Amino acid sequence: MALRPISGETLADAAYRRISEAMLTGGLEPGARLVMDTLAAQLEISRTPVRDALHRLEREGLIEPAGRRGFVVRRLGPAEIHHLYEIRMAVEVFAAGRVAELGSEAVSHVADAIRKAEVMGLSEPAEAFAANRLVHRAVVEATGNPLLVDLFDGIWTRATALQVYSGYFQRELVHRPIRELHQPMLEALAAGPERAVEVMRHHIQEGLEATLE
Known part of the structure; x- marks a missing residue:
């Protein structure tokens, strides 16, 4: 799915919110892969705030590492x-x-x-x-x-x-x-x-x- 570009916000928080919203609306369903370079390109920001957002999501248990392929959205039990x-x-x-x-x-x-x-x-x-x-x-x-x-x-x-x-x-x-x-x-x-x-x-x-x- 395509994510809307970010402007006028703290980039790491905004990236976190954009990705979270995609989970809420079904744009990113459980099992979906999250690749840092792809997300950064869609959001039109650098890799660093995307990485910070993904690590925050990982700490909250929403995503998990998928080797070199980035992360994957977890299905909550x-x-x-x-x-x-x-x-x-x-x-x-x-x-x-x-x-x-x-x-x-x-x-x-x-x-x-x-x-x-x-x-x-x-x-x-x-x-x-x-x-x-x-x-x-x-x-x-x-x-x-x-x-x-x-x-x-x-x-x-x-x-x-x-x-x-x-x-x-x-x-x-x-x-x-x-x-x-x-x-x-x-x-x-x-x-x-x-x-x-x-x-x-x-x-x-x-x-x-x-x-x-």
Whole structure:
């Protein structure tokens, strides 16, 4: 596949993001080979930032060496997918309960995020990913705990998350409105901590099951 050229960004980070996006959209499927010279030519940058991006992806377990032929995109197993969702459960379920405890102002922050996400494009998996992330990040932001937000970002900005969620986004999010997916969660936040925890846990569990299909 052809990757879009990079301009106006930190090259190593931009190369990482471009390659990650290709994994999300299906342009780079498990088993695809990544050759440094080819990627550098497609991105119109030197080999060095591409090498840095590939090593970062390797550290995250998304790709593995393939001898002199560069790297190959790994297929994540069920255990790795479960691990990612377990961490999401720990962070986001706690956040949902805390937002419900804080009350209407915190819940309004999430409602605002849903309204913003509704006007974002959803025709591509990468767009659906961004809209969904906006809503879920708003729940964590509304707790007022910056360390919790850092944990959330550490989960959702990993290329691992992109690959894990890619199939789910292509099947679900590009076909279902953001409000339809998240209105039950918003109502649960307003209903109180117990209900908020229950619905957020169910919401994330549904995502796990859909991802494993």
